[in-house]
Amino acid sequence: MEGKQLSVEGLTMYYKTMRGEVKAVDNVSLPLLKGETVAVIGESGCGKSSLAKAIIRLLPRNVSVYRGTVLLNGLNLMELSEEEFARKVRWVKITYVPQAALNSLNPVIKVGDQMIEPLVLRLGIAKREAIEKAAEALTTVGISKDFLNRYPFELSGGMKQRVIIAMSLTLRPNLMILDEPTSSLDVLTQASIMNLLKAVKRDLKVSMMFITHDVSLSSELADKVAVMYAGQIVEFSSADRFYLEPKHPYSQKLMQSVPTLRRDKELAYIPGSPPSLLNPPKGCRFYERCSLKFEKCEVEPPTIPVDKVSSVKCWLYG
Amino acid sequence: MLALRVKTVSEPLLSVKGLRKFFEVKKGFLGGKAYLKAVDGVDLTVAKGEAVSIVGESGCGKTTLGKTILRLYSPTEGSIKFDGRDVTRLKPKELKWYRRETGLVQQDPFGALPPFMTVRRILEEPLIVHGVKSGRTERVRRVLEKVRLTPVEDFAGKYPHMLSGGQQQRLVIARSIILEPKMIIADEPVSMLDASVRVEILQLLEELRKQYGLSVIYITHDLSTTRYFSSRVYIMYAGHVVEHAETKEILSKQMHPYTKALISVIPDPDPLNRFVTRSIPSGEPPNLLNPPKGCRFNPRCPSLINGVCNVKEPPLIEVSKGHHVKCWLYD
Numbered sequence: 001m002e003g004k005q006l007s008v009e010g011l012t013m014y015y016k017t018m019r020g021e022v023k024a025v026d027n028v029s030l031p032l033l034k035g036e037t038v039a040v041i042g043e044s045g046c047g048k049s050s051l052a053k054a055i056i057r058l059l060p061r062n063v064s065v066y067r068g069t070v071l072l073n074g075l076n077l078m079e080l081s082e083e084e085f086a087r088k089v090r091w092v093k094i095t096y097v098p099q100a101a102l103n104s105l106n107p108v109i110k111v112g113d114q115m116i117e118p119l120v121l122r123l124g125i126a127k128r129e130a131i132e133k134a135a136e137a138l139t140t141v142g143i144s145k146d147f148l149n150r151y152p153f154e155l156s157g158g159m160k161q162r163v164i165i166a167m168s169l170t171l172r173p174n175l176m177i178l179d180e181p182t183s184s185l186d187v188l189t190q191a192s193i194m195n196l197l198k199a200v201k202r203d204l205k206v207s208m209m210f211i212t213h214d215v216s217l218s219s220e221l222a223d224k225v226a227v228m229y230a231g232q233i234v235e236f237s238s239a240d241r242f243y244l245e246p247k248h249p250y251s252q253k254l255m256q257s258v259p260t261l262r263r264d265k266e267l268a269y270i271p272g273s274p275p276s277l278l279n280p281p282k283g284c285r286f287y288e289r290c291s292l293k294f295e296k297c298e299v300e301p302p303t304i305p306v307d308k309v310s311s312v313k314c315w316l317y318g
Numbered sequence: 319m320l321a322l323r324v325k326t327v328s329e330p331l332l333s334v335k336g337l338r339k340f341f342e343v344k345k346g347f348l349g350g351k352a353y354l355k356a357v358d359g360v361d362l363t364v365a366k367g368e369a370v371s372i373v374g375e376s377g378c379g380k381t382t383l384g385k386t387i388l389r390l391y392s393p394t395e396g397s398i399k400f401d402g403r404d405v406t407r408l409k410p411k412e413l414k415w416y417r418r419e420t421g422l423v424q425q426d427p428f429g430a431l432p433p434f435m436t437v438r439r440i441l442e443e444p445l446i447v448h449g450v451k452s453g454r455t456e457r458v459r460r461v462l463e464k465v466r467l468t469p470v471e472d473f474a475g476k477y478p479h480m481l482s483g484g485q486q487q488r489l490v491i492a493r494s495i496i497l498e499p500k501m502i503i504a505d506e507p508v509s510m511l512d513a514s515v516r517v518e519i520l521q522l523l524e525e526l527r528k529q530y531g532l533s534v535i536y537i538t539h540d541l542s543t544t545r546y547f548s549s550r551v552y553i554m555y556a557g558h559v560v561e562h563a564e565t566k567e568i569l570s571k572q573m574h575p576y577t578k579a580l581i582s583v584i585p586d587p588d589p590l591n592r593f594v595t596r597s598i599p600s601g602e603p604p605n606l607l608n609p610p611k612g613c614r615f616n617p618r619c620p621s622l623i624n625g626v627c628n629v630k631e632p633p634l635i636e637v638s639k640g641h642h643v644k645c646w647l648y649d
Binding site for chain 2: 037043044156158186187188190191192194195198199213214215216217218219220221222223238239240241242243244253254255257258259260261262263264267268269270273
């Protein structure tokens with residue numbers, strides 16, 4: 001497949017809890033071209049972060065089902081052993097910046113030492129070389145390499161987030177997964193991090209998966225948009241299409257709940273709440289809250305292609 | 319007969335003048351003292367039934383301002399007048415009246431609710447504290463209906479953890495209005511909630527304001543929601559109000575370089591955003607222990623007038639009716 005960086009097919013991950021099986025990621029498929037960014041958007045608890053963890057294979061202990069295909073440059077990652085995955089993929093080909101990662105920097109260990117730790121200890125890179133790589137990565141994110149000798153407590157939130165992004169860039173990965181990279185930052189700092197990510201995307205041609213609940217913010221990076229609802233992707237579309245005319249009734253309602261600064265519009269919320277992932281409804285998972293439902297919706301809709309890129313999981317288009 | 323009614327210029331419900339709140343900080347080990355100037359000379363008015371937003375980034379003093387207005391902090395300087403009474407220096411006993419007339423809605427609803435109390439108990443608590451003896455059950459029922467946690471019977475016996483985030487925030491709002499206050503301060507009431515739930519909560523606050531003439535001070539970092547929810551906006555930076563005007567005016571004709579920066583970086587959903595690099599003022603907000611001389615935004619300001627802005631603090635200038643800017647560019 002020409003130009004395809006990542007291809008997720010039928011990825012499924014369930015957790016076992018005292019109250020039953022949580023269907024956090026349920027048969028998710030997602031293509032991603034080289035150098036492209038896909039924004040994964042959805043409300044909290046829809047399975048966005050679980051999807052990220054399933055791709056980078058950071059599974060919770062109580063995982064009960066984990067299957068599907070994750071192809072990275074044509075290589076099926078699901079067939080790799082844990083040892084191979086850790087050596088060849090995680091932090092080398094795919095990096096993952098979890099939510100609020102900036103707070104996981106140890107305040108009393110120098111930035112440089114924290115940056116080279118995974119390289120030296122896990123990947124066996126010589127210390128001098130690791131330091132060079134770290135310095136280079138810091139420069140890419142707009143921080144002077146002198147900061148290798150500083151402590152995280154000396155840095156502001158925005159700087160810490162830059163360091164985290166630098167860490168995830170040190171080995172020039174093919175894919176960065178960013179989970180709410182600006183959620184605890186201020187408006188202006190958030191904008192400067194978005195500027196940085198745009199530059200990284202443009203100059204280094206890294207593919208990104210940008211997970212966020214903020215629809216407006218997602219448009220800052222997204223080339224493609226995947227909307228998640230109750231563990232499934234209900235719409236996949238190009239950004240050009242999605243932000244102007246979302247197709248799935250859920251996407252449309254979600255868009256309607258986003259306040260805009262420059263235009264007046266009628267804000268509306270989605271009545272009700274998402275279904276429990278312990279026991280999701282048989283048919284369409286949005287059924288209960290959908291104003292456009294009809295009989296057919298009691299059966300689960302397939303993913304229906306709308307054009308070359310876009311697809312919608314909704315009977316209205318079937 | 320309407321035409322015969324003389325329109326009297328009524329006093330605003332809340333009128334804050336020159337409000338300052340400094341926190342004492344120990345400096346060094348020899349016990350030197352310094353003051354963190356969290357709120358430094360703020361004027362603000364809120365009319366009856368009006369919704370006003372206070373917008374700023376974290377650390378700008380907006381929460382401290384809110385808490386000082388509610389007298390949860392005692393002001394260092396300035397005056398707060400509420401409903402014709404000076405509440406700046408009320409004694410703890412007299413404060414009880416003020417507590418009944420005002421309410422607070424916190425940011426994190428789950429953190430604001432005692433986990434071991436049922437919904438009914440949480441709502442009865444303020445009634446008990448304020449000595450309301452009769453009709454408590456009825457008032458709890460009424461307030462739950464107001465915030466639409468219905469059917470009431472289903473919710474009254476529940477514990478906070480059994481409610482969703484949106485329902486928890488409804489409960490916090492119910493608690494803040496059960497004593498039928500004239501004004502509530504909502505401090506980032508929706509920042510922990512999902513987009514759709516956000517709209518739900520803001521519309522509820524709007525409804526309460528309209529139906530019961532409640533005044534609302536809405537503290538937020540999110541300018542885009544103010545458009546839908548408040549008639550006037552105050553922009554705060556480093557302990558000062560740097561600009562205030564009607565919401566529409568701020569969003570279309572903002573004047574202060576800080577407000578301009580703040581508005582320019584907020585995206586609306588648009589596929590073209592991904593090709594835009596936004597211009598952002600360099601640097602960070604100042605340390606409030608030792609704020610810069612002159613205008614507090616001057617070290618970051620793209621329109622700095624050297625020798626003016628970094629020397630003398632600008633006054634709050636009225637540039638058009640109701641539009642005030644604290645900036646030398648408009649002098």
